[in-house]
Amino acid sequence: MQTWSKNSIMLSFHRLAGATAAFLVLIGGAVPAAARTSAAVPHVLELFTAQGCTGCAEADQAIKGVIGRPNLLVLAFPVDYWDYLGWKDTLARPEFTQRQAAYKTRFKLRETYSPQLVIDGRSEGAGVDLARIDRATATALRRTVRLHLSRGRVRVSGRAPAEGADVWLVRYDPQDQAVQVKSGENRGKTLSQPNIVRTLVKLGRWRGSATTYDLPASADGTLKTAILVQAPHGGSILGVGQF
Secondary structure, three states: OOOOOHHHHHHHHHHHHHHHHHHHHHOOOOOOOOOEEEOOOOEEEEEEEOOOOHHHHHHHHHHHHOOOOOOEEEEEEEOOOOHHHOOOOOOOOHHHHHHHHHHHHHOOOOOOOOOEEEEOOOEEEEOOOHHHHHHHOOOOOOOOEEEEEEOOEEEEEEOOOOOOEEEEEEEEEOOOEEEEOOOOOOOOOEEEEOOEEEEEEEEEEEOOOOEEEEOOOOOOOOOEEEEEEEOOOOOOEEEEEEO
16 A cells, blocks of 8 residues: 655645646746636526516526536526516516527527527527536537636637627626516516626627727626627627636
């Protein structure tokens, strides 16, 4: 049985540290906390949901089963077209409904519906099917776009499609939102909604050359920020950065 002395453990640690430092030099050096570049990026899951939709409550709970996986970024977009049933969604934004409408056109759907899950802007389906998520995200994506995040800015570089790409700022709440629904189909229920998007802003169009975009300041320090580089009109997501 092999035993380890204190000196041998320290020697092994220093060798490992030296090897790690050499590796960082080979790939361009260590990245300071204030500036990070994303090369290996997560899959993006977008759940379109609503407080006035009976099936959405189940989807909200199901999506919690994958939140926290290191290879996934989960974003929930509350939409407002269920408000006519008697309950005005407290977290919905018109721009979220517009984003889903772009996917309707992109996937040639007859109508907009919820709960709907869109994966990487490449596929869509009703509800939250964990097996489908596993299949769609089993392979790591090698994207052609790189994002360099620093104080108040994001720099986008790499290869863009011929029509360019849109750069989106997303800010979302990592804490569950508890909402008491007082009317409509979910009357009397308290819903728990995770990773709710609070801000969706298009920063501009990206054409392929290295371009820097200023990020608007956040009034809420508890929100997390993600940057999505996406082909136009609800196309595939080409790059992701988050902090």
